[in-house]
Amino acid sequence: MRHIALSALLGLTSLGATAQSAADISQLAQRLEGTIYVIPHRESADGSLTACGLEFGALKRDFSTMKGAPVKLVGSFYLRPHSVTGLAYMLKVGIFDGLGYTNGFAPANAFIRGPNSRAPKKAMRQEAENKGFALFVGALDDEVIAAYAGIAEKKQLVVGFNRKPGQQDVIFNLDLTVIDTEMGSDGQPIRKRTNAAVDEFLACSDDLMKTPSAKIK
Numbered sequence: 001m002r003h004i005a006l007s008a009l010l011g012l013t014s015l016g017a018t019a020q021s022a023a024d025i026s027q028l029a030q031r032l033e034g035t036i037y038v039i040p041h042r043e044s045a046d047g048s049l050t051a052c053g054l055e056f057g058a059l060k061r062d063f064s065t066m067k068g069a070p071v072k073l074v075g076s077f078y079l080r081p082h083s084v085t086g087l088a089y090m091l092k093v094g095i096f097d098g099l100g101y102t103n104g105f106a107p108a109n110a111f112i113r114g115p116n117s118r119a120p121k122k123a124m125r126q127e128a129e130n131k132g133f134a135l136f137v138g139a140l141d142d143e144v145i146a147a148y149a150g151i152a153e154k155k156q157l158v159v160g161f162n163r164k165p166g167q168q169d170v171i172f173n174l175d176l177t178v179i180d181t182e183m184g185s186d187g188q189p190i191r192k193r194t195n196a197a198v199d200e201f202l203a204c205s206d207d208l209m210k211t212p213s214a215k216i217k
Contacts, residue, residue, distance in 0.1 A: 029070035029099060030188055031063035032059050035178040040200035041076070052204035053078035054157070054197065056174055059099075064168040071094040073159060075133070077112055077162055079205055082137075089144055093121065093161055101181035104132035107161035111136070114150030115158060115173065118143050148205075151176060155198050200213050 036057040043051040055076040062071040075093040082088035093110040097103045106127065111119040123138030126127050138144065155176045160169040177193040184190050 008160035022108075025070065025099065026061075026068070029059065029061055031187070032070075032099075032181075033061060034058065034189075034191070035074060035172075035175040036072075036181045038174070038176050038179055038197045040197045040204070041078075042204045043198070049204070049208055050213075051078050051080040052208050054151075054175040054176065054201050056159075056176075058159075058172045058174055060170070060172060061071075062170050064170045065163055066097070069097065070099055071170065072099070072101075075110075075159070075163070077157060077159075081208075081211070083145065086213075087140055087209070089120075089123075089138055089140065091136040091138075091159070092128050092133055093136070093159070094128075094130065095161060096132075097165075105163075106132055108163060108165045108167070109136075110159065110161040112147050113143060113158045113160070114148075115154055115156045116151070117146035119160070120144045120147075151198060152201075152202055155195065210214055 021121050039055040041053040053076050058073045061068045078090040094104050095107050113119040120138055120143040123136035128135040134200050157174045160171045162169050176198050178191045179197050180192040182190045
């Protein structure tokens with residue numbers, strides 16, 4: 001079966017958006033809704049481990065604030081030693097309205113949590129190096145540990161954001177077993193699933209927590 005790369009499809013969709021009806025876009029968004037990809041990352045400096053992360057992309061229809069219009073979440077979740085806390089989490093998020101990669105913007109607020117737990121205390125927000133992205137940095141607390149447990153036990157991570165302060169959140173429940181998505185010749189998405197990304201993140205995190213710089217202060 002011949003497949004079309006999802007990134008190429010979304011790019012073509014963006015370029016040809018004016019030629020597509022709202023109904024076509026809505027149907028395509030409904031089929032694609034869910035996690036698009038997850039990629040593990042292991043960072044080092046001078047050969048020493050410095051950070052472990054999961055990069056992700058997901059699509060859903062925003063019924064919270066956009067009447068069901070498609071919105072894409074692109075970002076990453078990292079564990080990284082911090083000079084004050086000893087170990088911190090960093091959530092980087094960019095939001096894209098529609099099916100393409102235009103109209104990107106940084107959210108007012110964003111957070112992580114486990115599938116059945118509360119969000120951590122509000123993290124410190126700052127603009128990321130990438131235009132249209134925001135970075136949220138927070139200390140490890142019980143809620144972050146619960147989110148980590150959700151990654152380990154359920155292979156899931158919940159990421160939420162809002163467009164304006166106080167506005168209703170848009171919630172994504174990421175399936176961390178989805179490492180790639182392609183479109184089949186029948187127009188249906190084919191999600192490639194494996195535990196590899198989660199396994200690598202957990203192994204990296206275990207190594208990171210043994211480093212002196214990661215010791216909780």
